[in-house]
Amino acid sequence: MSFKIGIIGCGTIGNVHAKSAAAAGLTVGGTWDVLPERGRDLAGLHEGCESHPSIDVLLQSDVDAVAIGVPNNVHSDCAIAALDAGKHVLLEKPMAMSVAECDEILSARDRSGKVLQLGFVCRGLPAPVAAKRFIDAGRFGEIYHVKCSLYRRRGIPSLGGWFTDKSLSGGGPLIDLGVHVLDLAMHLTGNHEPVKASGHVVSKFGSPIKDYCFTDMWAGPPKLDGIFDVEDGAVALVRFANGMTLELNVTWAANLPEDVLPSGVTVMGTKAGCFFELFGNEVRIATEEEGMITDVSPQFAADDIKSESWSRQYAQFIGAVRDGVAPHASGEAGRNVQSLIEAIYESSEAGREVELNRAP
Numbered sequence: 377m378s379f380k381i382g383i384i385g386c387g388t389i390g391n392v393h394a395k396s397a398a399a400a401g402l403t404v405g406g407t408w409d410v411l412p413e414r415g416r417d418l419a420g421l422h423e424g425c426e427s428h429p430s431i432d433v434l435l436q437s438d439v440d441a442v443a444i445g446v447p448n449n450v451h452s453d454c455a456i457a458a459l460d461a462g463k464h465v466l467l468e469k470p471m472a473m474s475v476a477e478c479d480e481i482l483s484a485r486d487r488s489g490k491v492l493q494l495g496f497v498c499r500g501l502p503a504p505v506a507a508k509r510f511i512d513a514g515r516f517g518e519i520y521h522v523k524c525s526l527y528r529r530r531g532i533p534s535l536g537g538w539f540t541d542k543s544l545s546g547g548g549p550l551i552d553l554g555v556h557v558l559d560l561a562m563h564l565t566g567n568h569e570p571v572k573a574s575g576h577v578v579s580k581f582g583s584p585i586k587d588y589c590f591t592d593m594w595a596g597p598p599k600l601d602g603i604f605d606v607e608d609g610a611v612a613l614v615r616f617a618n619g620m621t622l623e624l625n626v627t628w629a630a631n632l633p634e635d636v637l638p639s640g641v642t643v644m645g646t647k648a649g650c651f652f653e654l655f656g657n658e659v660r661i662a663t664e665e666e667g668m669i670t671d672v673s674p675q676f677a678a679d680d681i682k683s684e685s686w687s688r689q690y691a692q693f694i695g696a697v698r699d700g701v702a703p704h705a706s707g708e709a710g711r712n713v714q715s716l717i718e719a720i721y722e723s724s725e726a727g728r729e730v731e732l733n734r735a736p
């Protein structure tokens with residue numbers, strides 16, 4: 377069964393959604409963006425796709441589902457409107473601006489009975505998929521520490537645009553990139569309950585905007601008269617109820633040689649540990665066999681690593697809508713990550729470790 381999907385927000389990621397949905401066999405049936413030309417441009421790329429004048433008109437149309445790729449401050453309004461209109465929702469990360477907004481989205485999902493899947497697309501990258509197979513097979517023993525990093529040397533997205541305006545984004549790389557690796561770390565290690573978080577965020581490169589050493593950037597060059605009031609780097613240590621710890625490091629900008637601190641995940645277990653680069657094509661597993669230190673490096677062919685993760689994301693969304701399979705990245709997973717983000721910001725502000733309470 378194929379179905380029709382509408383695209384809410386036709387910027388950078390909205391275009392990736394439309395392309396990936398079409399590649400997965402879905403019909404891209406409608407678009408909407410506050411900038412009408414963006415909706416029209418994207419609709420023009422898909423046969424029979426209509427650009428709508430408002431979100432309400434799109435939601436009254438015959439699309440079965442929507443993919444939402446708008447600035448973070450309107451995630452919850454768009455998701456709730458779509459679910460209340462009876463549409464399945466694939467919602468970009470972060471789930472929302474706060475845990476309270478996540479709870480409102482979860483209530484809308486529950487009253488609609490529709491699918492809500494989060495855009496944690498990194499779960500579908502080949503390296504984490506391979507690592508999870510080894511972990512789920514029990515090959516790592518007890519996992520007691522996980523470290524996740526996503527570094528950019530000069531990669532502040534649309535500096536001066538909505539990404540760097542806290543009222544529209546909710547924060548910098550912690551809420552932008554940190555959500556991906558925090559979700560990945562929790563997903564890989566069994567989704568244990570975080571109980572305490574200690575974090576520190578810094579803002580060293582984005583302001584003043586005119587002094588930023590621009591190389592290239594997601595969503596366009598710096599807007600010199602724009603706002604930058606978010607962090608550009610974050611570190612955190614999270615303690616889990618089962619004794620596991622998680623270490624996080626994310627930057628939008630830092631003075632780092634590119635090859636020294638690769639973006640990736642390290643998992644330490646009593647029987648084995650591993651490291652993989654997020655966009656790499658191998659997992660390096662360190663273990664012991666027959667009383668000897670042994671290294672294992674499963675490798676896999678991946679022609680286009682990013683598009684492989686997008687195909688997986690859409691295959692899972694289609695499975696959830698069509699076959700009623702639980703969505704791979706659920707609304708609860710989105711809320712769990714949001715509660716970590718919120719605690720890390722709170723800890724940074726307070727200058728001390730804070731407690732988490734994950735119960736809705």
Ligand SMILES: NC(=O)c1ccc[n+]([C@@H]2O[C@H](COP(=O)([O-])OP(=O)(O)OC[C@H]3O[C@@H](n4cnc5c(N)ncnc54)[C@H](O)[C@@H]3O)[C@@H](O)[C@H]2O)c1
Binds near residue numbers: 388389411445497552
């Ligand atoms: N999964 C990923 O790897 C990934 C990558 C990038 C961005 N994202 C997420 O996707 C979302 C969009 O990011 P982007 O990079 O595409 O940004 P973008 O600025 O390129 O696109 C956002 C679009 O939303 C539109 N818009 C602005 N305000 C709106 C409003 N109030 N209502 C409706 N539409 C509005 C804009 O006109 C624009 O076309 C963000 O939540 C971001 O975190 C996810």
